Amino acid sequence: MEHNWNATIGEIVAENYQTASVFSKYGIDFCCKGDRTIEQACDKKSIDIKELTDQLNEAIAVREENIDFKSWPLDLLADYIEKIHHLYIREKSPSLLKFLNKVQKVHGFRHPELVEVYHLFEASVNDLEAHIQKEERILFPFIRQLNEAKNKNLPFVTPHFGTVQNPIEMMKHDHDIEGERFKRICELTQNYTPPMEACNTYRVSFAMLDEFEQNLHKHIHLENNILFPKAIQLESSMN
Secondary structure, eight states: OOOOOOSBHHHHHHHOGGGHHHHHHTTOOSSTTTTSBHHHHHHHHTOOHHHHHHHHHHHTOOOOOOOOGGGSOHHHHHHHIIIIIIHHHHHHHHHHHHHHHHHHHHHTTTOTHHHHHHHHHHHHHHHHHHHHHHIIIIIHHHHHHHHHHHHHTOOOOOOTTSSTHHHHHHHHHHHHHHHHHHHHHHHHTTTTOOOTTOOHHHHHHHHHHHHHHHHHHHHHHIIIIIIHHHHHHHHHHHO
16 A cells, blocks of 8 residues: 655654654654655755565555464464564664653653663663573474474483473463563553653654554464474373
8 A cells, every 4th residue: 555655744644653663764854844745855966766675565555464373383473473573672672762762861850760761771672682592502492393303203302401381381470471572661651651641752752652563463373372382292292
């Protein structure tokens, strides 16, 4: 779906907050200088307008989620989690950290909760990166090996961590920590509701935080409720 990009940059971001990270990537100020059009901003910075609008269209594209993940083989589900949810964390975190840092510096005096929100999210980003690296280097490769052994009737090789349940319990513990962390962020932001006087960066930050938490919930659901139980069941059947 193509969109009309003739509105001001501030209006575009207000309507589709997903566009904020694209403007930020190109160094276009959507907050204090949000009264310009895309054409004016591109002329000023010598940016290819088609390249920019293509990325804007991609940023707000809607993905269908009516997928029966329970029917997927384990290797495909692990690939999906990596390529969709792990990538989401790595792509969205830098922009959101930048916005939250700016907001807490500018508005933290009147809204001290913003300082705590920034530090909570910063801790979350650091912990999530370590978490997904453990999944990508240890747990998911073993799950793929399990799946391959079943499909090819290969012998089951006991991993150095004993059973798949051990790293799974560690991952679930990490999930619990993030759940509590985002519960606190949600409370501090009054369910991601910016004050009436909030600037565009303030509003975008809260909208992106809300989306980040929703994405994380889907991510954790796929692992805790589908991938992990199926991996445990598969390992058990091969012993």
